Amino acid sequence: MLSKICRAAVLELEGSGVGVSVLTDDGARGIFAASDDLTHLLEELQFTLGEGPCIDSFLTRRPVLIADLAGDTARTRWPFYVQAVTAHGVRAVFAFPLQVGAARVGALALFSKQPGPLGRDVLAQALTFAEIALTTVLDSRGALPEHFSVQGLYESPGYRAELAQAQGMVMVQLNVSISEALIRLRAHAYAEGRPMHQVAQDVIDRKLRFDQVQP
């Protein structure tokens, strides 16, 4: 599923490759997926070298947008990485953290063989793909069917605050990580066939407790 998302993203974003790396909070690398073999290699490179925009994007929790890898900034920041990827013809790289608040699972990278910044629309689309990749990673951990991912994190706008509050509450109820709390909330909504924001509201109103729900 992640590879499918990478392939769809590379077509939509008009780059030369898209890769997703799944990382744990302590920076250890998990699975990763890519739109093609070269991108797969490029993704692997930064973990071999221990430096690169995906790692930085994950650690700083911010998009890292490098419109020209030949520039001094990139060369100073990641000397080995820049040398290695430019040897493969890559001229620009854009990395986006996969995160919801403090819950983070990895990073999505868009590679381009042409230097130049991303337009506003492409940037917005890339953020959307990062969100899809994030929900896919979480849902696969929660053993939810693939089609559920397509619904995204927020089935309707304007409920983010409530969803996030409920995630924090469930985290404490179950004594689990915030990512795990998010997975449990989504799994519950899926099992009950209810919209996420209703489940979240019940948690906030103390009508639903996850430590009293049978798994």
Add this chain to the structure above:
Amino acid sequence: MTDSISSIFDKGPEVAMTAVSPERLAKIFVEISDTLVDEFDLIDLLHTLTCRAAEVAASSIVGLVLADHYGKLQFVAASREEARILELLQIQNDEGPCLDAFRTGALVADTNLRDASGRWPRFVPHAVGAGIHSVYAFPLRLRAQVIGALNVFGAAASRLQNEDVSIVQAMADLASIAILHERAMSRGEELTAQLQHALNSRVTIEQAKGAIAQREGITVDEAFVRMRHHARSTNQRLLDVARTVVNDIASVPELRTSDS
């Protein structure tokens, strides 16, 4: 659709709100510019800004929304973090003064909401039900782009004085500058990335509010007050406190109310 400032003032018998003193105003702007240092706490600054704007627009509540990458308005800060205010901001993704200000880039005002149900048939009953009778929405502008809106809710059907309208708009402009400059622009980050970070910071704070509310058996509104007080008294950024709460709540001592 959008009232010009002059037409608001022609509008009639409502009481004008008092203007803030020049001394107080100077203090407010010094306080805010003092905060604009390296790696400052954006959400905390925006919270302070909404509190000061509420002070300028006497007896009102001020909220701030930013557009996400879908163009949807998301809550970021409010002078009073109450569920009813969050809701009033959030329902404006369908209709309301914030959405109008965001779309037109112009100031939107209605100083007697009871008569405005034709203008916003869904928003007005919600607002009046929450005790709100006047509303201003100031666009957050950055160059040619509108990135969000600052919403002033008044408990009475009242209007702002002309100079106060200018002051609140200046505060809205200051919020836009703060969002763009949270991180040095030399890093080449774009506005969309900055907005994304601001919105995600807000999500982290909401997660922490939920965690504290659950642990201490209090409302999420109260959890925010306690977290902010804890950040102040331990000289930490609100966002850092929120991250610690979410990542390792056991390391955070039980939080007390500000007056205890």
